[in-house]
Amino acid sequence: MSFGPPPSLYTQSSVAADQRRRKRRRTVLLCAVAAVVAPALAVGAWLWWPGTASDDAKPTAAPAQHRLDVRETVERRPASTQGVMAVRLSTDDLPPGEAHEMPGLWATDKILAKGINRTLVGVAIGTDAGLGEEAWKLRLGGPICGKTRHVTVENRTAVLFRDSADKESLCNHVAFVDLDDGKLVWQAEFPVSGYVDKPDAGSQWDPGVTLTHATVTVTWGDGTDAYDMDRGKLRWRVTSREDCISQGAGGGRALAVRFRCYDADDPQSRSTFEIRALDPRTGRSRWTYTPAVGVKDVRIISTTPTVLATSAGDVGITEIISLDARGKYRTTIPLQGGAYVAECTDEITYLATEECPSLAVGAGQVFLTSKEQGDLIHNANWIIGFDLKTGHSVKKFESGPNTLLRPLRMSGDRLLALRESSDRISPMALVSLNPRTGAETPYFYFSLPQEGELFSTTEFADTVVQNGRLFFGAKEAQGPADADSKAWVWLAFGIESAAAKKP
Template sequence: MSQPPPPPPSQPPSGGYGAPQEPTQGQPPSYGYPQQPGQAPPPPQQPPQSPGTPPPAPGTPPPGGGPYGQQPPAGYGYPQGQPQPGYGYPQDQQQPGYGYPQTPGQAPTSPPYGGPQTPPPPGPYGQQGPGAFPYGNPAGPAGPAPGGGGKNNSKIIAIVAAVVAVVLVAGLGVFFLAKDDDDKKDESKGGGGTSSQGDPNAKPKNTSGRQIVDLKAPDVNDVTTVTGSWATDKVYAKSSVQEIIVQDLRTKKQSKISLKGNVCAASNGMTKDHKVAVVVQETISNSADCTRMVIVDLDKKAIAWDKTMPNSDTRSNENVAISGDTVASAWIGGSVGYKISTKKKLWEAKPSNCRDTGYQGGKSLVVVVECGRDLDNPEVSVQKLDPDTGKAKWKYEPPKGVKNVRVASTDPMVLVAGAGDELASDVFSIGEDKKLKAKISLGKRYNKPCELEVDGCYGMAVGPDAIYLSTAEHPGKSEYGDTNEIMAFDINTGDTKWKAAAGEKRTIIPFKMQGRNVLGYKPPSYDSGGQVVTIDPKHGKQTKLLQMPVSDIGKGEQSFSVDAYSVDTQIVFEHNRLFLDDKLISERRPSQEETPRLAVGFGAD
């Protein structure tokens, strides 16, 4: 629960850090190395055209922002006529991030973008991306704002000319081979780790997925929250308007669990016996308060219990989390915890100088606490709680100047912190000694992986030894779509370990661990279905787990716009089945021909 933190620790010294490496003699600069003065910038990428429209002639300016008519992340669009810095290269003189000492006068060098780094001398975590700066100082233009990745069903992404590409990326001894979807060969085989879903080293006998869930969105008169999406080996469940829909994955039969009002918040996880939690409005009125804690048993397709939470007279509740047999929820003005198996209230926090801003579940129950009357400059702490009492048994205090904290993982502890007005500027890994182990500065090089909620880091993954982030989209070899990579960082040092490329006309999102392997989702391109791959943690080699079929516009995967730079809801992958969903639905329809979807699912069985 909320507990005032002690005074912040003394600030350690900071110092400068080094310059980029020179390219090897006789070889061209690696991708991401700065261009020479006067060198012309690369031509802008052309977005796909309408069906039946030939590719634009050379030199024709693109009609819109990024690929598929979407705006690209900030950092593109430098003034024409000026040399552009190479992608991923620091934009200006930088300083090490707060909180890590550096040997005076020492200047570590940075390898070419994306390449594994050799162990650096003492310095700011061995990795300095753009945006590393003492908290409170600006770091240049901000990256793309969090959120905004919602559906764009009316976008036209068909094109006549399809490019089949074979990409060979070499990075200091680490080789990655990717083939286009039209090639029958999979990505490089990889291995390492096990999980409850089987050996992630092994390629499934059948990777060709078919659509197994297609839930159409109901008609509404206003923007309506429908957050909540879960899957077991037998069912898929999705929150809808004043109900939860549960579909049997074998028989396709659907059951509906009625609720007293709309869903305000939903747990990302579930208990071992497949119970989930939702916070629900007290009546069917859109103006009703979010007062009810509801536990739903997915196996029984029924409500296990429903209780009124104390002092929860607010519509601002967007957080509920499960850890073991405990469920906790926080809102402006209070928080509460219950034992799921007995319905017993374990704690209750009332308004005070400190407040619980949100919980994250999983192996441990963690809360982010803000103290002080100045909401613009709160004193922030992250606390591991005793799940039976709600009392803090472990506390970490981020550096002064951090205002926004999201919890990406509770064990190991990994936080996404925002300095100044940024929601996400750095990723911290924290040791059991409550000290900062490593810091990764996101800058413009990496996508912002989190939404507003404390438990809303849907665009990254954390393993026992590494943190996995996606790089910002950048031009590849194909003129019909940008690409990006998953980058693995050592959780103890922050050093880069390897990168796994999405492939041409592809992007990739790290979203979950499967045993010791990281799972990556590649959204569909204009001519191919999406993919789920498993990536081994040692070398970054990929094995395809599921290939989705090609979808028409507004159907299947194309019902949703899942972007690497903004993942606004969970990507659910259980028992080799993929589920995509929306957390908000609107009265507006993209077109007469398109019907909005609540969720879709794919499996090879």
């Protein structure tokens, strides 16, 4: 396998118009060296940032899991810190002025999966594929309108899709999909509700989807539905109160549903929220937590333990709230007027109650990033862990000069993070941070060209770490602005250690 020069992410590049020259360029791409990761690898084997130390202790082993559990994998330090391209999906067929939404990014040990408008595609690890060269392709009945980051131990996940190819049709179907082979395990239709008697897509309460043990849960406004993972049979339905709508849920080891409540006699009154923990088997409520009046938004960062991100202002998360196993308040961690950053996915298009890509919860802490210090090139930040019982800071991981640190996810009792290079001299890296000792361990170094730098931002791309690989996927793909030019666009790609074993 080889990968050629990196195409542009959102910018246009001149490509030959006739089919013969396009085929020739494709051949050259596949036969060239992996230039995307070549820069900085010469220094990647020895380059190190101030204040870091290797952590040779083995991370906690992955928990024993049932096949229908939401997967919790523990990544291991690879034998080589040299990063190489593992997989890529790109295209040069987007018409001028055309844009496609690309919701969802998932990975297994064999496949990188991506949502593209109304289609799910799977690309085999170790391949450089264009559209039409995927390992599998699953076309849904309409555009994807809801997704979850969760994947089961059997490498299955769920998406929501619209009633027809019309982007303005109702979002009222759920599909459960096998990511290894692209097979539709089952699909089901769920009700819709809205703030008018006969809701259309413009007045429909946004539905959401998540996964817990053996259960796919859909919130659709006037109710919450739970489906059996194996058969797609409706297990239970919890109907919302007249003055509260179910608006998103958090999954994983447990299930928590967010409700937005309002005064039915006064539609203009300020809404409030409730977080309810439901039994995934029966739908029965285990506890209810009500944030303070005046909170304008609530996100469910984690369900075990329960950690919420709340917004008391007009824009952005202002504090983190920790609850105990019975839903009782434990502590509040204020973001100190922006000194710490909590970014959550925009919910205008997809109801993503539990997707906050700049936060991670584990080892009894919530990990936040500080506000960036410096300018666009010479900048720095740090990740700090806050104790979920006391709210006090515990460990601080500094990025060092001209780099930024971003939490990705927990891996056992370690925090996986992305080191982003801002000066284009230092390489980027996937690293493991030990919350107990403060040690940092590099997994592999890599570098991206200028055209691919948007992939490292949460605004433009999704990021997944799975089976020793780091994956990036664009949230939107755009064709060239000029009708006489073509754009070679990256849709998704993955980086791995040079010592990685191929599937």
